[in-house]
Amino acid sequence: MLKLFRDYLFHTVTEDGRPWLNQSHIVQCLNKLDAGTLEKVQxxxxxxxxxxxxxxxxxxxxxxxxxxxxxxxxxxx
Known part of the structure; x- marks a missing residue:
């Protein structure tokens, strides 16, 4: 599960296959992980x-x- 989360954070791509680099997405996800929120992620x-x-x-x-x-x-x- 952690490998899939790593891919979600760092290996997301756009519709045309280019890497999607969004630092705020990474920081928000790591903050939610640290807090252990009940928000769901796919x-x-x-x-x-x-x-x-x-x-x-x-x-x-x-x-x-x-x-x-x-x-x-x-x-x-």
């Missing part, structure tokens, strides 16, 4: 065959869980 796979609708709160939970796993792996070495 995430689509790169092949456009799979779509997930999730909340920023769910994404935040996934991010926190992934970070906790990294910390646990780093401290167990």
């Amino acid at each position: 995430l689509m796979s790169r092949d456009e065959q799979s779509v997930l609708v999730v909340t920023y709160a769910e994404l935040k939970h996934c991010l926190e869980q992934a970070f906790s796993e990294l910390v646990a792996a780093a401290t167990s070495v």
